[in-house]
Amino acid sequence: EIDNNSLATAIKVATQLEGEKEYQKDTEKVKLAEEELIKKDPRLYMQTIVDAIKDRLEDAGIKVDVRYDLKKGKGKYVGYNFDDMEERLQHFQASKVKLIKKIGEVTEKVKKDIKTIQEQLKSFKSGVNAYLDSFYQKDKAKIDKLENDLINSLSTNQTDSPNKTP
Missing domain, CATH: 1.10.1240 (Methyltransferase, Methionine Synthase (B12-binding Domains); Chain A, domain 1)
Structure with missing residues:
Protein backbone atom coordinates (compact mmCIF):
# COMPACT_ATOMS: atom_id res chain seq x y z
CA GLU A 1 0.00 0.00 0.00
CA ASN A 81 -8.54 36.76 -7.24
CA PHE A 82 -10.89 36.82 -10.18
CA ASP A 83 -12.50 40.16 -9.26
CA ASP A 84 -9.04 41.61 -8.77
CA MET A 85 -7.94 40.31 -12.19
CA GLU A 86 -10.92 42.04 -13.80
CA GLU A 87 -9.97 45.26 -12.02
CA ARG A 88 -6.36 44.90 -13.13
CA LEU A 89 -7.45 44.30 -16.71
CA GLN A 90 -9.61 47.44 -16.65
CA HIS A 91 -6.72 49.41 -15.13
CA PHE A 92 -4.37 48.10 -17.82
CA GLN A 93 -6.80 49.06 -20.58
CA ALA A 94 -7.23 52.55 -19.10
CA SER A 95 -3.45 52.93 -18.87
CA LYS A 96 -3.12 51.83 -22.49
CA VAL A 97 -5.66 54.44 -23.63
CA LYS A 98 -3.86 57.16 -21.63
CA LEU A 99 -0.53 56.16 -23.18
CA ILE A 100 -1.99 56.24 -26.70
CA LYS A 101 -3.45 59.67 -25.95
CA LYS A 102 -0.07 60.96 -24.73
CA ILE A 103 1.62 59.61 -27.86
CA GLY A 104 -1.01 61.39 -29.93
CA GLU A 105 -0.41 64.65 -28.04
CA VAL A 106 3.35 64.37 -28.59
CA THR A 107 2.77 63.61 -32.26
CA GLU A 108 0.57 66.70 -32.60
CA LYS A 109 3.25 68.82 -30.92
CA VAL A 110 5.90 67.44 -33.28
CA LYS A 111 3.64 68.22 -36.26
CA LYS A 112 3.19 71.79 -35.03
CA ASP A 113 6.94 72.15 -34.51
CA ILE A 114 7.62 70.86 -38.03
CA LYS A 115 5.14 73.35 -39.48
CA THR A 116 6.77 76.16 -37.52
CA ILE A 117 10.20 75.15 -38.84
CA GLN A 118 8.79 75.01 -42.39
CA GLU A 119 7.41 78.53 -42.03
CA GLN A 120 10.74 79.76 -40.66
CA LEU A 121 12.56 78.14 -43.60
CA LYS A 122 10.21 79.83 -46.08
CA SER A 123 10.79 83.13 -44.35
CA PHE A 124 14.53 82.50 -44.37
CA LYS A 125 14.53 81.62 -48.08
CA SER A 126 12.56 84.67 -49.13
CA GLY A 127 14.07 87.07 -46.63
CA VAL A 128 15.28 90.53 -47.47
CA ASN A 129 18.27 90.30 -45.15
CA ALA A 130 21.37 90.20 -47.37
CA TYR A 131 23.43 88.25 -44.83
CA LEU A 132 20.79 85.50 -44.46
CA ASP A 133 20.25 85.44 -48.23
CA SER A 134 23.97 84.87 -48.84
CA PHE A 135 23.95 82.06 -46.25
CA TYR A 136 20.93 80.49 -47.97
CA GLN A 137 22.53 80.72 -51.42
CA LYS A 138 25.72 79.10 -50.07
CA ASP A 139 23.90 76.09 -48.51
CA LYS A 140 20.80 76.05 -50.71
CA ALA A 141 20.97 72.29 -51.46
CA LYS A 142 21.18 71.35 -47.77
CA ILE A 143 18.37 73.70 -46.77
CA ASP A 144 16.10 72.50 -49.59
CA LYS A 145 16.79 68.88 -48.60
CA LEU A 146 15.93 69.71 -44.98
CA GLU A 147 12.68 71.31 -46.11
CA ASN A 148 11.77 68.27 -48.24
CA ASP A 149 12.59 65.93 -45.35
CA LEU A 150 10.30 67.95 -43.09
CA ILE A 151 7.49 67.81 -45.64
CA ASN A 152 7.92 64.04 -46.06
CA SER A 153 8.08 63.55 -42.31
CA LEU A 154 4.89 65.52 -41.82
CA SER A 155 2.99 63.60 -44.51
CA THR A 156 4.22 60.26 -43.11
CA ASN A 157 3.10 61.22 -39.60
CA GLN A 158 -0.33 62.19 -40.88
CA THR A 159 -0.92 58.77 -42.43
CA ASP A 160 0.56 56.78 -39.53
CA SER A 161 -0.85 58.88 -36.72
CA PRO A 162 -0.88 56.92 -33.45
CA ASN A 163 -3.48 59.15 -31.83
CA LYS A 164 -6.30 57.06 -33.23
CA THR A 165 -7.69 55.07 -30.32
CA PRO A 166 -8.42 51.41 -31.04
Whole structure:
Protein backbone atom coordinates (compact mmCIF):
# COMPACT_ATOMS: atom_id res chain seq x y z
CA GLU A 1 0.00 0.00 0.00
CA ILE A 2 1.21 3.50 -0.90
CA ASP A 3 1.61 6.08 1.86
CA ASN A 4 -0.27 9.40 1.78
CA ASN A 5 2.76 11.57 1.02
CA SER A 6 3.65 9.46 -2.01
CA LEU A 7 0.06 9.69 -3.25
CA ALA A 8 0.11 13.46 -2.69
CA THR A 9 3.36 13.81 -4.63
CA ALA A 10 1.99 11.76 -7.53
CA ILE A 11 -1.24 13.78 -7.59
CA LYS A 12 0.67 17.06 -7.48
CA VAL A 13 2.82 16.03 -10.46
CA ALA A 14 -0.25 14.82 -12.36
CA THR A 15 -2.14 18.06 -11.65
CA GLN A 16 0.81 20.10 -12.89
CA LEU A 17 0.85 18.03 -16.08
CA GLU A 18 -2.90 18.25 -16.63
CA GLY A 19 -3.59 18.93 -20.30
CA GLU A 20 -0.21 17.51 -21.37
CA LYS A 21 0.14 14.22 -23.26
CA GLU A 22 1.74 12.54 -20.24
CA TYR A 23 -1.33 13.31 -18.16
CA GLN A 24 -3.80 12.07 -20.77
CA LYS A 25 -2.11 8.65 -20.83
CA ASP A 26 -2.62 8.05 -17.10
CA THR A 27 -5.95 9.73 -16.28
CA GLU A 28 -7.43 6.55 -14.81
CA LYS A 29 -4.44 6.01 -12.52
CA VAL A 30 -4.59 9.64 -11.40
CA LYS A 31 -8.31 9.35 -10.60
CA LEU A 32 -7.70 6.22 -8.53
CA ALA A 33 -4.87 7.92 -6.62
CA GLU A 34 -7.06 10.99 -5.99
CA GLU A 35 -9.94 8.86 -4.71
CA GLU A 36 -7.63 6.94 -2.40
CA LEU A 37 -6.04 10.09 -0.95
CA ILE A 38 -9.47 11.73 -0.53
CA LYS A 39 -10.55 8.74 1.56
CA LYS A 40 -7.35 8.58 3.61
CA ASP A 41 -6.58 12.28 4.11
CA PRO A 42 -8.93 14.80 2.47
CA ARG A 43 -7.05 17.79 3.89
CA LEU A 44 -3.75 16.63 2.41
CA TYR A 45 -5.54 16.10 -0.91
CA MET A 46 -6.93 19.66 -0.87
CA GLN A 47 -3.55 21.14 0.06
CA THR A 48 -1.86 19.09 -2.67
CA ILE A 49 -4.26 20.38 -5.34
CA VAL A 50 -3.89 24.00 -4.16
CA ASP A 51 -0.09 23.68 -4.19
CA ALA A 52 -0.07 22.07 -7.64
CA ILE A 53 -2.26 24.79 -9.13
CA LYS A 54 -0.17 27.48 -7.46
CA ASP A 55 3.04 25.96 -8.84
CA ARG A 56 1.57 25.70 -12.32
CA LEU A 57 0.45 29.34 -12.26
CA GLU A 58 3.88 30.44 -11.06
CA ASP A 59 5.52 28.37 -13.82
CA ALA A 60 3.36 30.36 -16.24
CA GLY A 61 4.67 33.60 -14.75
CA ILE A 62 1.64 34.42 -12.60
CA LYS A 63 2.60 35.27 -9.04
CA VAL A 64 0.00 34.02 -6.60
CA ASP A 65 -0.19 34.07 -2.82
CA VAL A 66 -2.53 31.26 -1.83
CA ARG A 67 -3.37 30.53 1.76
CA TYR A 68 -5.51 27.53 2.45
CA ASP A 69 -7.22 26.97 5.76
CA LEU A 70 -7.27 23.20 6.06
CA LYS A 71 -9.36 23.23 9.23
CA LYS A 72 -12.21 25.09 7.57
CA GLY A 73 -11.60 23.67 4.11
CA LYS A 74 -11.66 27.14 2.57
CA GLY A 75 -9.14 28.68 0.26
CA LYS A 76 -8.29 32.36 0.28
CA TYR A 77 -6.46 33.92 -2.62
CA VAL A 78 -4.38 36.84 -1.44
CA GLY A 79 -3.29 39.42 -3.97
CA TYR A 80 -4.93 37.70 -6.93
CA ASN A 81 -8.54 36.76 -7.24
CA PHE A 82 -10.89 36.82 -10.18
CA ASP A 83 -12.50 40.16 -9.26
CA ASP A 84 -9.04 41.61 -8.77
CA MET A 85 -7.94 40.31 -12.19
CA GLU A 86 -10.92 42.04 -13.80
CA GLU A 87 -9.97 45.26 -12.02
CA ARG A 88 -6.36 44.90 -13.13
CA LEU A 89 -7.45 44.30 -16.71
CA GLN A 90 -9.61 47.44 -16.65
CA HIS A 91 -6.72 49.41 -15.13
CA PHE A 92 -4.37 48.10 -17.82
CA GLN A 93 -6.80 49.06 -20.58
CA ALA A 94 -7.23 52.55 -19.10
CA SER A 95 -3.45 52.93 -18.87
CA LYS A 96 -3.12 51.83 -22.49
CA VAL A 97 -5.66 54.44 -23.63
CA LYS A 98 -3.86 57.16 -21.63
CA LEU A 99 -0.53 56.16 -23.18
CA ILE A 100 -1.99 56.24 -26.70
CA LYS A 101 -3.45 59.67 -25.95
CA LYS A 102 -0.07 60.96 -24.73
CA ILE A 103 1.62 59.61 -27.86
CA GLY A 104 -1.01 61.39 -29.93
CA GLU A 105 -0.41 64.65 -28.04
CA VAL A 106 3.35 64.37 -28.59
CA THR A 107 2.77 63.61 -32.26
CA GLU A 108 0.57 66.70 -32.60
CA LYS A 109 3.25 68.82 -30.92
CA VAL A 110 5.90 67.44 -33.28
CA LYS A 111 3.64 68.22 -36.26
CA LYS A 112 3.19 71.79 -35.03
CA ASP A 113 6.94 72.15 -34.51
CA ILE A 114 7.62 70.86 -38.03
CA LYS A 115 5.14 73.35 -39.48
CA THR A 116 6.77 76.16 -37.52
CA ILE A 117 10.20 75.15 -38.84
CA GLN A 118 8.79 75.01 -42.39
CA GLU A 119 7.41 78.53 -42.03
CA GLN A 120 10.74 79.76 -40.66
CA LEU A 121 12.56 78.14 -43.60
CA LYS A 122 10.21 79.83 -46.08
CA SER A 123 10.79 83.13 -44.35
CA PHE A 124 14.53 82.50 -44.37
CA LYS A 125 14.53 81.62 -48.08
CA SER A 126 12.56 84.67 -49.13
CA GLY A 127 14.07 87.07 -46.63
CA VAL A 128 15.28 90.53 -47.47
CA ASN A 129 18.27 90.30 -45.15
CA ALA A 130 21.37 90.20 -47.37
CA TYR A 131 23.43 88.25 -44.83
CA LEU A 132 20.79 85.50 -44.46
CA ASP A 133 20.25 85.44 -48.23
CA SER A 134 23.97 84.87 -48.84
CA PHE A 135 23.95 82.06 -46.25
CA TYR A 136 20.93 80.49 -47.97
CA GLN A 137 22.53 80.72 -51.42
CA LYS A 138 25.72 79.10 -50.07
CA ASP A 139 23.90 76.09 -48.51
CA LYS A 140 20.80 76.05 -50.71
CA ALA A 141 20.97 72.29 -51.46
CA LYS A 142 21.18 71.35 -47.77
CA ILE A 143 18.37 73.70 -46.77
CA ASP A 144 16.10 72.50 -49.59
CA LYS A 145 16.79 68.88 -48.60
CA LEU A 146 15.93 69.71 -44.98
CA GLU A 147 12.68 71.31 -46.11
CA ASN A 148 11.77 68.27 -48.24
CA ASP A 149 12.59 65.93 -45.35
CA LEU A 150 10.30 67.95 -43.09
CA ILE A 151 7.49 67.81 -45.64
CA ASN A 152 7.92 64.04 -46.06
CA SER A 153 8.08 63.55 -42.31
CA LEU A 154 4.89 65.52 -41.82
CA SER A 155 2.99 63.60 -44.51
CA THR A 156 4.22 60.26 -43.11
CA ASN A 157 3.10 61.22 -39.60
CA GLN A 158 -0.33 62.19 -40.88
CA THR A 159 -0.92 58.77 -42.43
CA ASP A 160 0.56 56.78 -39.53
CA SER A 161 -0.85 58.88 -36.72
CA PRO A 162 -0.88 56.92 -33.45
CA ASN A 163 -3.48 59.15 -31.83
CA LYS A 164 -6.30 57.06 -33.23
CA THR A 165 -7.69 55.07 -30.32
CA PRO A 166 -8.42 51.41 -31.04
